Amino acid sequence: MSHHIIEAQNIYFNYPDGHNVINGISFKILHGESVGIIGSNGAGKSTLLMLLMGLIFTEKGNISIGEVKINKKNLNIIRQRMGMLFQDPDDQLFMPTVYEDVAFGPRNFNLDEDIVKKRVIEALEKTGTFHLSDRSPCRLSSGEKRSAALASVLSMTPDILILDEPTSFLDPKSRRRLINLLNTFKHTKIITTHDLDMVYDLCERTIIIKDGKLIADDISANLLTNKKLLDSCGLEVPLSLQNCPVCKKAK
């Protein structure tokens, strides 16, 4: 079995106050798939990502990456395979310079400093942030922070990329650049977002969740044009797929 296959089997998660956030979700994501997880606010998207990264653990059910089950013992193996981009880049950037931040992960692998440098430069160039290397992350614009945070994930050379609201804070040009950049990442991608146009652009498959339950799992083109389904889940057809608001003709 490919070491990139992600499988969730009937998983449940409750917050300490008893609130049931994930309610029996099951899915299987194959190697190289790009999957969008969508849902209204509070549907459980971010919680699901945290479960996938082993930041929190399921109450019932299993999640496995390849042959490895996600539990406290296997966290190191899991995290070597997966990289996560946080919703707020300020949570991800904590070192004094962008270079140091991008180098933080590779250095924790105890790699030789020359290899660390090579990885950092590669990641910075890929995300177009090389010119920011010596800048302090707190002095960057939101878009620059987002790109630097992505570089910090890419420098770890993950097999699976998990992105939580990657286009939030971005202007249209930066958003387009990020989408193009993510398109070049050939391994598995899991993206939670409210930007359904991005899902349509980037993900061939979409999972819709509502109140912690999996409502639909299908090809993006099918789900994102299903107005009735999207409406029932508090979502809307992506702008790029909506009819012209004046003459009502398809775009």
Added chain:
Amino acid sequence: MSQIIQAISNVNQLDDLSRKKSIVHDLHPLSKFSVTIIFLVTVISFDKYNITGLIPFIFYPLIMLLAADIPVSVILKKVVIVEPLIIGIGILNPLILKDTINIFGLSFSIGWVIFFSILIKCSLTVAAGFTYLVTTGMDRIALTMRMLRVPKIFVLQIILTYRYISILSDEVARITKAYNLRSINKKGIKRIVWGSLVGQLILRTLNRADRIYNAMCLRHFSGEYHTGYIKHLALKDVLFIIICSTIIITARIFNFSVLIGNIVFGGRF
């Protein structure tokens, strides 16, 4: 509001200054650490009545800052912040000790002499500490501590506390901004909401710290704080230690203020 933004910018300013390129920044952190320790021990070792002997020690942080192209005012402001604490410690001396002592042929109250001795010593040590921080950077200081076999848990505490200060000030700025925008024509923060604001601040900073810690763990952080490789001590670093410590120890043995005074005023002191 502007004061809070200023405070945040001050925290970041130390980091920014520590990344400058200069002959002092380029020195090995261990060499600067050794000289700073020698400086601190020497300053503390002075007799409580010896004010004149301390005066030449002002030149060490001054020269280091000038060579590092760092405005002296940055460090002066930090010293001024701790000055009330120092005054609080030393102010009882002039009130209790009324005897007099003869310096340069003039009689001074022993209490005031001790007070100024404490004031100068503390100011010098604080200035030297900040000079080291601002010319080295917290990460390199951490690395130096690890080289000196300081336990990693202790180094980590220092580093994370230092980083927590910026998170804390960041959150304070957000909270006060939100408060001020909804309390038009009112100055300051009402006492009645202080409790909830502080509570909110603690919760928010803890949550944020937790998220940052998660981000660290996802990048394989295991308690050891890696800040990259560091060069071995070079000849210039060894020379820096030898020259500086020689000057500092010489200044401890010979009272340069008195010697210069004697030369200028023809041996009257």
